[in-house]
Amino acid sequence: MKKLLVTGGSYAEIPLIEEAKKQGWYVITTGNHRDGLGHQHSDRYIPCDYSNMESICQLAKSEGVEGVVSACNDFSYLSAAYTCEKLSLPGHDPLETAKVIHHKHHFRSMVSSLGIPSPKAILCDTLQGAVSASEAIGFPLVVKPIDLFSGTGVTICKNPMELEDAFYKAKKATRQNSVLLEEFISGDQHGSTMLLKNQKVVWSFFDDEQYYLTPYIVAGASSTTSIDSGISSQLCRDVEKVARYLHLVDGLFHVQFIVDQKNYPMMIDPCRRSPGDLYILLAKYATGTDYPSEIIKAETGIPLSDQYISAQRLIARECIFPKQEGVVKKIHIRQDIEKYIIYRMILAKPGDIVQNAATYKAGILIMEFKDPQKMHYVTEHFHELVTIEMESCCRSE
Secondary structure (H helix, E strand, O other): OEEEEEOOOOHHHHHHHHHHHHOOEEEEEEEOOOOOHHHHOOOEEEEEOOOOHHHHHHHHHHHOOOEEEOOOOHHHHHHHHHHHHHHOOOOOOOHHHHHHHHOHHHHHHHHHHOOOOOOOEEEEOOHHHHHHHHHHHOOOEEEEEOOOOOOOOOEEEOOHHHHHHHHHHHHHHOOOOOEEEEEOOOOEEEEEEEEEEOOEEEEEEEEEEEEOOOOOOEEEEEEOOOOOHHHHHHHHHHHHHHHHHHOOOOEEEEEEEEEOOOOOEEEEEEEOOOOOOOHHHHHHHHHOOOHHHHHHHHHOOOOOOOOOOOOOOEEEEEEEOOOOOEEEEEEEEOHHHHOOEEEEEEOOOOOOEEOOOOOOOOEEEEEEEOOHHHHHHHHHOHHHHEEEEEEOOOOOO
């Protein structure tokens, strides 16, 4: 059988692993976490740090793999791009192109040169540089690492007194020498995932995002009921402009964006790897297009489909978070929303110690609705309808 390397093996990669096996691949997963749920679905697990490009390349070479698929992680995508470039494997952009997409300061500079509106952004190596940059950008502003995803190390600074802590928080999180100060853009937050073919958008899905304990980490996403055709068309045109400029290979392009006060979709965080937290299943259920299948085909050099289904079902994907730190006892799902659930993945185990409620995902539910008002109600009140019973870490005997 042909060997495929997936540069990860968490629960987020399970749909990709299962689809690759359907397509006839012998799937090898990797990463430092031996207990990743994805490894249980692959044919073989080989420990390796997926953020180490040389190690991943050597693993792929020694195993004689014929394809590499990125996990839902920016570091794993860069390693996949590097490996495919070095071993002349298909399906990924050259490493330098991948860095432009996945390193925020490069992307901001590039879209600005193309005349695509984007937040003002300044790269800073020192706190003194950050102070100067903040004076040029103005408050509020966002301080973030240039190389991380999922809100890690990100802070919204409302005034100069918050800048120092935010700078060092981002500095501690990044593997680079610099952090990014960025203009804070107010507006509705959304995501879109697309398929590119010959630098043209041939399929797309748009969502409305929900947040819970922090404004930096997406807690849920649902089929959009607020993005009109003018906004979606404009974002697709901007993505195609980027694709032509960078000569992007066929495959996925995912981007978080904000609709600003001028009703313009401003790209914030793009990527070319699969979005996490089972987003690819959200897109699949919402549109009828087998998105995981298309990702595997694209990243292994198989031509994408010629036609796509464009059904728009009302689907929501919500992550289950605790309200506070403590010890997990039980997840409670209200009976009146059970009827909407079409897919569930419960990750929490009784006895799990939650040290950070904002980042601990206890599970993921995908739900289908017939009525947009009901979907809005459930997504807005999700953490009242689905709760986690907790107990204190410091119980008295």
